[in-house]
Amino acid sequence: MPSLSLSLPSPPKLAPSSSSSSKPHNSEPLTRSFSVPQLHKAISALQFSPHQNSRLHLVNSSLLLKACIRSRNFHLGKLIHHKLIDSGLHLDSVLLNSLISLYSKCGDWETALSIFQSMGDGRRDLVSWSAMISCFANNNMEFDALVTFLDMLENGLYPNEYCFTAVIRSCSNANYASIGRGIFGFVLKTGYFDSDVCVGCALIDMFVKGSSDMDSARLVFEKMRERNVVTWTLMITRFAQLGCPGDAIDYFFNMLLSGYKPDRFTLTSVLSACAELKWLKLGQQLHSWVIRSGLASDVCVGCSLVDMYAKCAADGSIENSRKVFDSMPDHNVMSWTALITGYVQGDGQDQEAIKLFCDMLQGHIAPNHFTFSSVLKACANLPDLCFGEQLHAQAFKLGLSSVNCVGNSLINMYARSGRMECARKSFDILFEKNLVSYNTIVDAYAKTSDSEEAFEFFHEIEHTGIGANSFTFASLLSGAASIGAIGKGEQIHARVLKSGFGSDQCINNALVSMYSRCGNIEAALQVFSDMGDRNVISWTSIITGFAKHGFVTKALKMFYEMLETGVKPNEVTYIAVLSACSHAGLIDEGWRHFNSMYEIHGVVPRMEHYACMVDLLGRSGSLSEAIEFINSMPFKADALVWRTFLGSCQVHGNTELGEHAAKMILEQQPNDPAAYILLSNLYASEGHWEEVAAIRKNMKQRNLIKEAGCSWIEVENQVHKFHVGDTSHPQAQKIYDELNELAVRIKKVGYVPNTDFVLHDVEDEQKEQYLFQHSEKIAVAFALISTPTSKPIRVFKNLRVCGDCHAAIKYISLVTGREIVVRDANRFHHFKEGICSCNDYW
DNA sequence: TTAGGGTTAG
Incomplete structure (x- = not known):
């Protein structure tokens, strides 16, 4: 990055005009005086003839231009520019300054610059310089903005509050944070620091965006002599965006206590803070405020409400989100995306999310990268990748597949279905790889048991200085666990402690699981015992550990201890408890837990729980009772249940029932190699070699590969x-x-x-x-x-x-x-x- | 008459 040296002049004797602080701030566009049709009419009448007063013509044009800029009607603004060129009149600084502003705001910095350059030193005033600096700041050209500012100082002009606002805005990123602090010193000397709301706002943003320095931002805010809705809203918004939603809400209440009335910007941000904290009650109160104040028709406020209700839905139901969405008069890509995201976050509503996405396309609303990111997540949960692949192609065509959030969803989608080559390609083509991208690929490799590759990426994370977080460590631990690499697991454990994540609940749960899955149940218990804060996952991990290690009494003791501490068991806890009973042949105890899981704890038994019971009965040799149980299930037994039963038939050498089970599996999964192998092993253990040969031939014809045994x-x-x-x-x-x-x-x-x-x-x-x-x-x-x-x-x-x-x-x-x-x-x-x-x- | 500030979704 080129360096800039900043030598700042002393301030002039004149104090800044007091009018700047008492100036009315109006967020309403100036179209109050010009409706859009009126604007059209006025512009088409804008014809200059020699007998007209040219000054009046220029003033009229200037007023119209301002109206176009305020209402963001750039097309009409450019039309005025062309008419002025046609008139052949000599344009004054006032008009040219407005034209710079017009092109600055519509992103055409080249035209703005050429107007600025054509003015020459003679016609360039402080307004022209400020407009040009602001133009560079608007168009992400911070360096040019700063160079222009220095040029202006060299030309002997002294900045005012407008100019400072523009130049401070160009220091709102980490690259220019130190220059920003230099300019801050300059502003302090001038007195604009606490007298002008816009300078104050720009400074707050500079501290927040440039160096995440919330303390300095707070200080600027506290020192401001005058505040308004915009300054309060800025603080609320920035605190919410920087992951301090609690502070954002504190600012909101202080704003109300100070007598300011929140507007649509304020409500949008404070609703977003509520969503983050899952504070449904406050969210509902704000919703009623939105309705009472007539802001319900605002699409941004609506979007935030949709998002808030979706994030606050404890049971995964997004009925309230849907109601808000349906009541909104207008929709845009954001409101659609907010609702789609809500469905994706809710459990098992992926089909609904995809349907909404299709409805959105039918309504001719173009999806953006956020939409693709969400709907690809829904696709990752589907058994068939077909729609996901179509979306990938669509995103690719639109140039969105290498955008960070879309790419991360693609990596996840392909990894979930084991297509690591596609996942890797999606990672490699990303424009920018952030920690989420790295965590996604690390997790993908860890889950496919390729922990060597996962560790390679971990080293890259450390090397690039992105900095691992709790997700990275949890994924690496699960990678080490899946292949039983306890040495690797211990290394990560040491790194976790060194990085200050020692008390992170999510990592500690992963550590309990890692030690247990790597065979060291004592170390797992040690981590569990040392944990200060245990949740249902912590308890379930240690119960599963004891169950898998065959320490059934300890597993069940832990389960009762968990209930005593008031932690509510979930579906996974019951899988651990039932499988513990199954491993030890505790039939009565297994039945007791199976019967009480819904009655006492409201956990509805699903397929896996039925499979545990089939295992419990089958293993103990009660094959007929097991098959009776399967037939009495409230839903049709899936391949997992029958595979479990087939395993029991093999252990107890019951060829007849085993054949039936295999038939049931193959009915649902005709190409399941496991079913063929279990059946073949059953025949082999009974010495039925002809049947064994027939199965092998059948497998060969179907191109089914037996998973090779390895240790x-x-x-x-x-x-x-x-x-x-x-x-x-x-x-x-x-x-x-x-x-x-x-x-x-x-x-x-x-x-x-x-x-x-x-x-x-x-x-x-x-x-x-x-x-x-x-x-x-x-x-x-x-x-x-x-x-x-x-x-x-x-x-x-x-x-x-x-x-x-x-x-x-x-x-x-x-x-x-x-x-x-x-x-x-x-x-x-x-x-x-x-x-x-x-x-x-x- | 001209230049400056705050919203939503991964």
Whole structure:
């Protein structure tokens, strides 16, 4: 950025005119004296003839021009300019100054500048310089505004309040904050600082926008000799925008106490502060004020009301928003977007949001980047990306896909459906990447278990100085948790403490979950116990942790403790409680919670809760009771319920019911590989090899790929992954030597290979060999030769742990004296001294 | 007669 040096002259002896502070401030356009048709008529009559008084003609033109500027009717203003050129009259400074202002306000700074330059030093007065500085400030050309200001000083002109207002406005961004402070010193010497409302407003904005210095802004406001609705509203608006809605509302009440009457600008901002705080009561009072004061027809106020009711709706219903929207006489892109956003934020109303978007297009209202951002969010929640892709194409055509908020929604939408390539492309083409963009992509990679990539972006965030926030840390922790990288998780934990986020509730909840999902339930409990402020998510995380680790008594104890502290359980809490009962086979207790969840706590059981009950009944062997339960469900059982039931059929070897369950799954999801594999495993465990072959052939024809079983372990911050019979690891030879040795040692203490778990039709001896190639056994063997004996071994598996491996690892924990923790697709197994925490019930 | 200030949506 070029540098500017500022040497300021001493002020003249004359004090600023007192008229500036007592001048009436009118926010009404001057069209009071000219209606639009009258303006048209007056302009078409504006013909100059030689026998007319040329001075009168110029004055008339000047008045009309001013009316055009005030009513923002730039087209007519330009028409006047052309008529003046046609008249051939010599234009005076007054008219030329007005023309500069006209072109400045319609964004045509080039024409404004050419008029200013054509005036020459002779005709340029303080008004011309001020208008030109203001023009640059209006058109984001702060540097040119400041250079023009310095030029003016060099030309010997001394700034007045108009000029200061314009130049201060050009310092309202971080790049020019220090120059702004220099000019502030200059203004202080002149006395305009506290005597002119507009200079005061410009200074407030300079402090707020340039350096987020709210204290200086407050000081300027307090020192102002005269305030009006605009100055009060400015304070309310800026505090609301800077994330201090409470202060904004304080200013609003002080404004009322000082006797000022809020206008549509004030109400719009204060409603927005209410929305932020979710203060529905105040919002409703303001709504009635809006109606009484006749401001209900204002589209901006209406927009804020729509937004306020949507944000304050505790139950996700946006009925009140809709009522306000429907009662508005006029709509624009913002009011439509506010309502669409309301529907997207409400639960499960995405279809309605999309319908509204289509209605908006039918009404010929063009969507903008905010609209696309919201409606793309709705698309991300739909199972089919088709409409989302169409919207992407539309946004691309309009040049909006690389705008920050649209791009962020696109990243999220593609990531949710696992299309990381498209998500990555959407990120890469962004014009400007802010923390929300980085957080979205970090979260996307963390959720798809590509935590290496997530960490790469985290380093970029740190490198670019954007500064991570609680969302970044929570996403990284969930990324570490999903692959069980406890070392990475511990590193983030240290970073969280260093960055001062140690007491952040959201991060602490993520830490509880991370430690628990990485196999260290003790550390999870430690974080939970140290938390000062716990919500339902904190409690649910620790209950889920205990349940998954098989510490069912502790999970249920935590649940009762949570109820005692007055925290209301939600749907997820009940999934944890029911699955805890299911893991331990506590049928009566499970029924009790299932029956009371709605009656006592108003939580309506949904599909997942029914699936937990099916699991509870099925696992314990009550298959017929389970199927009876499925048939009595208030809605049609989905594939998840039947898959759960099929799992139980496999455990209990019931081929007949298993076939029925598989049929039910495939009816809903004909290409679900999991159903085919479960059924194939069921046939294999019963020795029905012909059926196994038929299923494999069918899968091949349908091009269905079986998810390959794999296990992994983190050693010294590096993840080592193993597949069945894997020999690709650099230490493969050592690993297999260790496995052979282990096989001998555990057989000596009673291990008998269970070849029923070999799902191939081969000889017994080969079956035994197959068993010792299972990925979880390889991972355990690798851990034994590469980790210190004092530490527990934590192995992760993408599928359910195999029964023979479960037995073998129990014996391994006995002969080696090591504690081994295995996380499989369902739960944790803590193996210690020959016993597993699941008591062989899983 | 000419130049200056405050609204809404991710």
